[in-house]
Amino acid sequence: MPDEEANSAGNLNKDRTFLAESMTGWAPLDQAAVQSSRMRALLAPVIVILALGFAVLVLAIGYFVHVQDQTEIQKSEAITRTSLDVEKQQISDILDSYAWWDEAVDQVRGKLDPKWLDDNVGSYQTQSHDITASFIVGSSDQTLVAFIDGKSVNATALGSLKGGLDLLIKWTRLSSQIEPAAATGILMLGNQPMVVGAEAITPELGSPLWPADKPRCVLIFGRPFDRALLDRVSNRAGATGLRVLGEREAPLLATLPLVNPNGTTVASLTWPPDLPALRLIWPLIPFIGALLAIALGLLWWFLHRLRAVGDTLHRQAIVIHQIQDAIFGADFDGAIANWNAGVARMFGFSREQVIGQPLSLIYPDLSPQMLADGVEAFRAGKESVELQVSARRKSGDVFPAHLSLFPVKGDHGEVVGTIGYGLDISKQKQLEAKLEELATVDELTGAYNRRYLQTHAPVEVQRAQRFKRPLSFLFLDLDHFKRVNDRFGHPFGDLVLAMFSTVCRRALRPSDVLVRYGGEEFLVMLPEAGLDQALAVARRLASDVKQTRFSLDPPFQGLTVSIGVSELRQSGDSFEAILERVDRATYRAKQLGRDRIETEF
Numbered sequence: 001m002p003d004e005e006a007n008s009a010g011n012l013n014k015d016r017t018f019l020a021e022s023m024t025g026w027a028p029l030d031q032a033a034v035q036s037s038r039m040r041a042l043l044a045p046v047i048v049i050l051a052l053g054f055a056v057l058v059l060a061i062g063y064f065v066h067v068q069d070q071t072e073i074q075k076s077e078a079i080t081r082t083s084l085d086v087e088k089q090q091i092s093d094i095l096d097s098y099a100w101w102d103e104a105v106d107q108v109r110g111k112l113d114p115k116w117l118d119d120n121v122g123s124y125q126t127q128s129h130d131i132t133a134s135f136i137v138g139s140s141d142q143t144l145v146a147f148i149d150g151k152s153v154n155a156t157a158l159g160s161l162k163g164g165l166d167l168l169i170k171w172t173r174l175s176s177q178i179e180p181a182a183a184t185g186i187l188m189l190g191n192q193p194m195v196v197g198a199e200a201i202t203p204e205l206g207s208p209l210w211p212a213d214k215p216r217c218v219l220i221f222g223r224p225f226d227r228a229l230l231d232r233v234s235n236r237a238g239a240t241g242l243r244v245l246g247e248r249e250a251p252l253l254a255t256l257p258l259v260n261p262n263g264t265t266v267a268s269l270t271w272p273p274d275l276p277a278l279r280l281i282w283p284l285i286p287f288i289g290a291l292l293a294i295a296l297g298l299l300w301w302f303l304h305r306l307r308a309v310g311d312t313l314h315r316q317a318i319v320i321h322q323i324q325d326a327i328f329g330a331d332f333d334g335a336i337a338n339w340n341a342g343v344a345r346m347f348g349f350s351r352e353q354v355i356g357q358p359l360s361l362i363y364p365d366l367s368p369q370m371l372a373d374g375v376e377a378f379r380a381g382k383e384s385v386e387l388q389v390s391a392r393r394k395s396g397d398v399f400p401a402h403l404s405l406f407p408v409k410g411d412h413g414e415v416v417g418t419i420g421y422g423l424d425i426s427k428q429k430q431l432e433a434k435l436e437e438l439a440t441v442d443e444l445t446g447a448y449n450r451r452y453l454q455t456h457a458p459v460e461v462q463r464a465q466r467f468k469r470p471l472s473f474l475f476l477d478l479d480h481f482k483r484v485n486d487r488f489g490h491p492f493g494d495l496v497l498a499m500f501s502t503v504c505r506r507a508l509r510p511s512d513v514l515v516r517y518g519g520e521e522f523l524v525m526l527p528e529a530g531l532d533q534a535l536a537v538a539r540r541l542a543s544d545v546k547q548t549r550f551s552l553d554p555p556f557q558g559l560t561v562s563i564g565v566s567e568l569r570q571s572g573d574s575f576e577a578i579l580e581r582v583d584r585a586t587y588r589a590k591q592l593g594r595d596r597i598e599t600e601f
Contacts, residue, residue: 057291073254076239080256082267083236084195091197091221092182094129099199099219100180108136108144108201108217117145118152125221126150130229133189133222136201137169139215161196161222163187164261166199169218176200176216176416177329177551178502185261187222193244193258193267194222195229225258225267234271242271291310326422334359334371337417346424348394357453359420365389371418378407378415391422399426415483442516444494445501453515457525458575464527464568471527471568472534475582476504477542478520479560479594488556496559499550507544508537523582531567531599538563539598546595560595562586 040268043044125131135158136145144156172185200216245268256269326346327338336354347362359366374385391401423578440452463472485493513525550556564585585600
């Protein structure tokens with residue numbers, strides 16, 4: 001310690017000074033005197049070691065730069081893909097304005113007024129929205145209208161649009177049976193890739209203009225990958241020099257394949273991304289200079305005896321302050337003694353605003369008692385303390401953080417404070433939530449799966465028993481569903497299951513839980529519902545399912561369901577017991593002729 005620090009008043013100030021020094025520099029090397037002959041003998045291995053060290057350093061820097069470049073390329077490709085999705089969404093938004101319209105339905109049913117078509121589908125779209133290809137396909141897949149570059153053309157022009165148009169038409173027609181939605185994709189018009197959208201022309205809500213069992217006409221819009229579109233994508237994504245890759249051109253560092261609905265790559269976009277290599281190398285020059293200074297100092301030491309080399313070492317802060325994560329030092333009271341630039345970037349405070357302030361300023365969950373427990377753990381020999389806490393930025397935004405605390409020891413080995421290493425784990429938590437959703441939701445029907453049921457149902461049973469609240473369960477088994485699969489095929493059966501799930505969810509409350517238990521079996525958990533309410537829900541579900549006309553190809557109606565009902569017994573009941581009772585009730589409903597509701601007490 002310098003003399004002025006040794007004479008400073010108070011142990012607390014000494015501890016804070018020690019913490020500040022521990023984060024801003026390395027201690028100087030002690031001088032040593034060694035005989036010249038011994039130094040010469042050690043000179044050769046030292047040079048070899050230094051050469052190897054520099055070789056490793058160069059390789060490490062090269063690898064690091066390569067990894068950073070690849071990360072930047074992947075990031076640029078992801079942003080460009082998102083920017084291209086904006087073009088697809090714009091096509092979808094334009095289609096929504098014209099396809100979901102009684103007037104459009106009236107036109108395609110027979111009027112086909114040329115002026116109306118030109119004003120709404122043809123030249124107007126070209127002039128206002130850069131739509132260069134417009135078509136209307138009839139309910140029998142015949143081409144009713146065709147415009148290219150705002151001019152009416154022969155209906156055969158639609159045949160030049162290849163790469164999965166039939167899939168887009170099929171998807172949008174299927175969606176129109178529930179809620180109209182546009183289907184978009186990349187298709188080829190001749191040799192020109194295009195962003196194409198298709199949407200079923202659908203009556204406005206409540207309008208009887210189009211029979212439910214008749215296939216919809218479809219409106220199709222397309223934009224070419226011309227310079228205007230590429231510039232829009234480029235400006236949003238920051239992908240300067242974006243272009244469509246020619247057949248014989250070599251791709252640049254970043255490429256984005258254009259895949260049609262059939263899964264075939266029809267073309268690729270390419271551009272030179274802004275790579276961070278130079279920006280990364282320049283900050284490393286001081287570090288490389290420090291190692292070079294150390295090497296020259298060692299050589300000088302071996303040749304002319306050891307000299308003071310403390311001034312050849314760069315301060316440790318050059319490294320610490322370049323780290324993107326938060327690193328800080330704190331004393332026993334939790335007051336911040338020092339920190340790196342990563343803290344400023346993460347929290348938005350300046351150094352002057354936080355030095356001497358409690359850690360609770362940025363980590364509100366970190367109480368003085370938690371810090372005291374950490375210090376005691378360090379004294380007991382523990383090397384680190386790991387915590388997951390909430391962190392708060394200067395703006396007031398709160399985000400999840402992982403905090404690692406390490407002990408800082410004084411000259412005599414005593415613990416004088418802590419060093420903290422903080423990570424923003426917001427993206428990790430979002431990913432965990434997404435993975436949890438994927439693990440608990442049935443992909444086909446959108447209902448929860450058995451894993452979700454086995455995790456949450458026992459908890460809900462315990463809650464209902466603890467607070468003496470009603471809780472009921474329904475077990476639904478689709479009647480003769482094997483006949484549906486045998487007659488129409490399993491893909492058709494899958495569509496029926498998905499639409500059955502939609503019908504059920506519409507009839508249930510937001511607090512109710514629909515679970516696909518297996519195959520054509522579903523289970524419904526009804527919190528705050530007694531047996532009478534559960535029976536009412538079961539009757540409503542059975543009625544809705546029976547009356548639902550599944551608008552598929554072919555249309556399907558008359559599906560029935562056998563339902564078992566049981567409620568929670570407040571004394572000594574369990575989820576397993578309820579599940580057994582409701583399963584028995586469903587079995588009895590099937591035995592008694594199906595399409596009925598049975599209860600089990």
